[in-house]
Amino acid sequence: MYDDGNLLLLVASKNKLFSWPVDKVLSLNSPDEAESPTVSFLNEGPVISARFSLDGRILAVQRTATDVEFVNREDASEFWQRCRKGERLLGLFWVNTPECDCVFVTTGGLELYQLLPARNGVRAVDVKKHTVAWYTYTHETRLALLSSGATAPVRLAGYQFATSGVIRLPRFDLPSQASERNKRAVSITGKDVKLLTMYGRMYCAHVDLHAGLLVLYRFYRDALVRQHTYPLYSRHVDLSIVDQALVVHNIDSGVVLVLDVLSSSTHPLASPLPLALPPVIDHNDNTLEVEPYNSGWDFIGPDLLLDTQHGIFWRQQLDLGSLTHSCSDRCTLMSFLQRRREDGALPAGFSRPRQLSLNVVKTMIQDCDPLPVISRTFMVLCTAYEESRNQARSVQGSSEPNNFGESGLLPRSPAVSPEEMQRSVFEPLEEEMSSGGAYLLACVAEYIRCVDVTNLSCPASLSLLLVQLLQREDRLHQLNSWLPVLSRKSVSNTIAIEVAEISKLYKPSIQTVQDLLQNQQGQETYVRLLLREGRIVEALRYVRRHRVESVPPTIFLDAAKELGDPAIYTTVFRFCSEFVPNFANMADYPAYTRKLHGIIHRGPAPATQSRAHTSAARAAGL
Amino acid sequence: MADAGSRLALFLFDRSRPCREGCEEEKLISFFPSAASQDRRKGFIGLVEGLINFTSIFSPDKPCELMRAGRHRQILLQCEPEIWMVLIVGEDIASSEVRTGAIRQALKETYEAIVLLTGSLRNAITEDATLQRVRRNAAPIMSDMWARMTAPKRNPTNEFNLLTNSLSGREGMPLLPLPRSMFLSVQFIVNVLESAYGGNTVLNTMILFDHQLVWTGLPPSDARALYRFASRCLLPQQVASGSRSRARSSSMSAPPEPATAFGTPFRPGEWKAGSDGFLTATDPSPGEPRVPLIHSTNGTKYQLVVYHQEAITLLLLFKESAPEASSAAYRNQLSGMVDAHLRTLGPGLEEHFQAPNRWHVPGYRYLFVDRALSNVRHSPDSKVATLSKESLAVLGSLRSQLEELDALKGGISGWKRWPTHDPQEAGVIHPLVPLLKSILAHH
Known part of the structure; x- marks a missing residue:
């Protein structure tokens, strides 16, 4: 009992x-x-x-x-x-x-x-x-369902014994879905009806063997509504709820089908799988041969299993790894995985939902699944992450964020953050997929879209990967079109530096660098980038045009000194003395002046020198 | 050359083609006016060759680009090595208000259209040494240009009238940034199309909303030519349905010297929309492939399939050998994949592009050209039309000067007189100062 x-x-x-x-x-x-x-x-x-x-x-x-x-x-x-x-x-x-x-x-x-x-x-x-032919009660639902008869349609009366008091549920006639002709003979007994709780919702499951259907009715406060109908593939079935999933034991064929009420599909999540029994060792250390689904089996509670014949008691667990392997609809699978608990106790060899989710999405990209399917799957991942992040926030309150480790999630959530997605999926794929870069690029773009739609923040590394892929796919001419995606205040500087590297190979992308560095801090970065490449006159011109005041003039002078071109040094010096206020009063002024004199004395004849002076100034557009 | 007949001539010739003395007209690929006598042709080509030969002594890489005489200009464009397109135009037809740079741009466009629709000229010459093929390729597009140049002066479609607008942005395509979310939606559509069926069927995509370019994956030079072509004859408003198209095409641009249509139809009205949203050429020449081909500058050929959904035009570039391009079932499957997304994208794009002053900065008339990416941003034509004739002229001459400055920077010398600085001139162009800044900055 x-x-x-x-x-x-x-x-x-x-x-x-x-x-x-x-x-x-x-x-x-x-x-x-x-x-x-x-x-x-x-x-x-x-x-x-x-x-x-x-x-x-x-x-x-x-x-x-x-x-x-x-x-x-x-x-x-x-x-x-x-x-x-x-x-x-x-x-x-x-x-x-x-x-x-x-x-x-x-x-x-x-x-x-x-x-x-x-x-x-x-x-x-x-x-x-009430006239009661049979009844069913579970403590989990606190609900007693009383049936007036044993042939279809039976009238059901329900009472819920809540802590606030006894609630009477409306009467409900439970019909059989069998064809009109057989209807009279159809019996419905307590064995055919089971009260289930999944995802905090209460259901009444009717195993309608005559119609070959499993019908789920959901309890609402004022009504019982038929919500799901699944085909049955066996004459004898038993139901269990394991980790919020509906498990249909097909006794005849000895296989298990897993259904998920939150999935829109009426198909089982995976192909039929056998029920795996862990080895049973009796008191004398002998391994007991237990035949699955023998006559002594009793399914009790939501997920318990009692073998009265051998005196064994089990709790059922989902092997998510096997489900993942035998599932063909990976998008549905992904939403299923994202609804599992990450922190449950698992037997050895079982995989956790987060790792499985990452594996699944990686395989999908490797197999080049159609992009709309990929898109839906990304959406599932991002929505799940956003929801569980919000949950974590509401649990801990806004005062102390990041109490839950790096991801900022509750430990039970298997959600995948964009950073983790980048680290565990896109980055390895970028190395593995030597061909199919265009497809990977499409996936990255699509992932960024999903991240955006769900109001998550897109990590800089993802944008960087995008840039690398564009380069790898020989599509640098598109780089400028991607500006709206690349220019996010927090990340644009990092990306600009990467693009600046690229611009050595593909000149026009320097425009993209400039566009990325529109903000104040960015302008300084741009000036330094130009200086690093020895484009001093260009940097001066930029500083003057955009009124960048945060860069000290000595940097230009030092850069020009290093370059060793007297004309450029003169130009910078002249620029400074003309446009930098108090240039002559600066501490280092004498040193730079000496350098200038040094150049003039070592340099070519004065006549040529003065021409270099003016032409350099003109080249600078000053 | 002062007589009436020499005021306008347009021709294309292969300078490297060996020919006997006195038979120089054999080098011609195309010559307009076609009624011109052999001697006239010989005279023109002789003069131009002389010019090129002489100037290449001083500048072997970039010989003569322009010869300005008292009452006419000769504009020379080396389209491909040793293949030249030349326009001789008198002052009475193209006054000094029409910049040389603008005319050169128009020639470039003509050349790019030939390459886009029929492939490189040199290839055609190599494949058929009798020049039959290259002549057939170039003829319709050259004659179309000629028709536009010779259209009546008062006709707004007269090419030289159009060229007086120095802010037209013909140098490139208006690919302007979309909002991030919209851009990513566009990417989704593009990626769905390009990854469909193993990802090796649709190789490239261009999307237009009305005449606005929304997305192109092509390199700038190809994208520019294709955009020009698409905005001229593939947009919904230019595509006639069924029988009306012929009448319309003849009224839009009546070529006085009709050339047989060859290859990809390129005139407005030569395409019609099917009930499934896909465009077909109204009069495919017998023996030609049903799906028109277009050619990229690197020699790749694509099958061009065009799809309309309300104001959105999708240009799908199929792999040349893909049989799917001509299969209606396949095309419909493809459009089915993106239809719903296009439908949600449409209103967003409409709102984006039609927002007041989206592309127009009030109070300014401007043009910004990013030559590396062939991107332009410019005032709408209607706003440019509000400028006075004088302002336009000043603007034109200013751009000419900039172009000459550009040429000087490129290492080409010329005999020219630098105009004196006139303060009044600066006063007139005052509202244009930001433009000058942006042009100058760019240079």
């Missing part, structure tokens, strides 16, 4: 009830570590079902079709409660609402009871009258 309210695994023997907390059992590595279970002593007699109260202090045991025995575990006192006359008890569960603590489900409806303060009895609070 499984007590989902307290996550306990219960086993009743003659006069004892053993209980194991599920989490403890699952964290064991070998049966030898097994802790002894908690034992509760019971009176002798049949045990139909048992459930601990939510605080664990009282155990309710259904003994007959009408009677329940309550055992107070603190003082071992006990009391009995019988359901209303003429009804048969179908089950019971504990709840946590202001008015009631324990609910009996009988053929006549729900009976709500409250514990007496002395904990020595219960008091009937309310009765919700």
Whole structure:
């Protein structure tokens, strides 16, 4: 038995009830570590079902079709409660609402009871009258679904036992999707209907074997709405929810299909995969041969699996790596991966969603997937990153950013930042893809677009890669057209320096450098770039035209001195004495003047010298 | 040369072609007016050859570019090594208001159109030494230019009238930066097209919105020629649908000496839009490939497929050997891929380009030319038209001086008289000072 309210695994023997907390059992590595279970002593007699109260202090045991025995575990006192006359008890569960603590489900409806303060009895609070053929309740949803009959269409009534009180859900007729002719004979039992919670949404899943469909109805406060319909491929199926994904066990064929309710596709995420069982070692260190989907299997809770035949208990986990390998729709896969948790405990050999996402997107580019698909995938990545960054911000508040490491994300998020994308995908690809540079360029441009659309900031390295690819693809003539992409205040200086290197091979791109360095700091960078290349007169002209005042005049003089061309030195000197205020009062003025005299004395005949003087000044456009 | 017949002549010849003395007209690839006698032709070519021979003694790399006589000018353009295009024009047809530089630009455009639509002249000569082929290639485009030059003076399409506008921006293409997000959307469309079907089918793309250039991936020289060609006859407003096209084409530019259409149709009205948005040539010559070819300056040939979506014109350059270019199914598939994106892009571009004073700086008339990238930015023609005749003349003469200065910088000497500085002249051009600055800065 499984007590989902307290996550306990219960086993009743003659006069004892053993209980194991599920989490403890699952964290064991070998049966030898097994802790002894908690034992509760019971009176002798049949045990139909048992459930601990939510605080664990009282155990309710259904003994007959009408009677329940309550055992107070603190003082071992006990009391009995019988359901209303003429009804048969179908089950019971504990709840946590202001008015009631324990609910009996009988053929006549729900009976709500409250514990007496002395904990020595219960008091009937309310009765919700319904004809009940079967019911289903999960503690996860706090929802009891009561069915009036067992043939389609069945009328469902629902009650949610929220902490604020009991909420009654509207009635709903659950039809069968089978063809009109067969409809009358179709039975719907409790086994066909399962309450599921995925991504915080509540669903009622109807396994309609007659129609071969799995239909999901979503619970809203005021309605139950049919939302997803998936085809079934097996006569016997069981459902589990593993990490918010809907896992359909096809018992006949022994394979598993994984569905994602947030994906727009009705196709399973990947091709059918077998359920892998880790090796089971018994107490004598022998490996047990367990046949998957044997008759002793019981799917309990959202993701648990009990093999009563061999006495084994599992929790299911998604092998994202295998899913990734057998998935053909990589864009859907990417959004699925981005919805996984990054920080979950993983068995050895399992990959984390972030790494898988990076691998997938890299493979997509290597395989030259169509650009629209790539674009959608990038969009998924960027949106996921933006959302999880916002989440991280709202969690930590705006006061102390970057508490979550470099990425600024919550540890559970597998989102990929643009920097990481550049580092782990584009950069390695740039080296690997010797051909197909044009395609890679298209991908980079598209990624930048997605980054922009989602209001993220584009790292300088990405723009640099763009420039490198343009150069590699012999498309430098397009460089100037790319200005709107390259000129971002924070990055344009870095890029301009790179483009300046390129302009040695492709002259016209110097215009791009100038355009990139329009801002004040940029202008200084540009002047220094020109000086570094020995284009001193050009630098002077630029300084004069753009009124750059932040560059000290000595830099020009020093550069001219280094160049060793007397005409240029004279030009710079003359420029300085004409346009730099207080030039003659500068500390280094005498040194530069001496240098000038040195040049004149060493230089050619005075007549030629004076001509050089004027022609240089004219060349500078002064 | 003062007689009436010599006032206008346009010809193209191959100087390297050996010929016997007295048969110099054999060197001609094209000559207008076509009614001119053999002797006239011989006279012209002899004079021009003499000029070239003489000047190349002093400047072997760049021989004569201009000969200015009392009442006429001879403008010489060496289009390819030893292939010259020459225009002889009298003062009465092109007054001094028409800059030599502008005329040279018009000749260059004619040459670039020939290369774009039929490939390099030298190649054609090498392939067919009888000059039949190169003559056939050059004829329609030369005759079209001739028709525009000889159009009545009052006709606004008269080439020399157009050339008086010194701020027309004919030197390049107006490729102006788009907002970042719009640019990236354009890139997406371009990349979808160019990466389709293994990425080796559509090799290059040009996108226009109305007459504005939005994107080109071609090197500047090719892009410039293709843009000129596209804005002349591939834009939605120039493409007639069905039967009206013929009448329209004849009214737009009636060549007095009709030349047989050859290869890619190049006159406005010779293309018509199909119901699927793709353009087809109205009168494909028999035996010619259905999809017109265009030639880049480096010799690569492309199949040109044009697609319209409202005001957007897509020029798709298919690989020469790609059979997909002529397949309607394939083309439709391709347009289907980008249609939705174009539809969202359209309104954005419209808003961008039509925003008031987007390209026009109020109060200024200007032209900025980035020669390396063939980019221009200039005042709209309607704004230039508001300038007085005098201002235009001053502007023209100023540009002429700049061009001559440019030539001097390039190492060419000339006999010229430097005009004296007249303060009144400066007063007239006062509103143009920013222009001068930008031109000067560029030089």
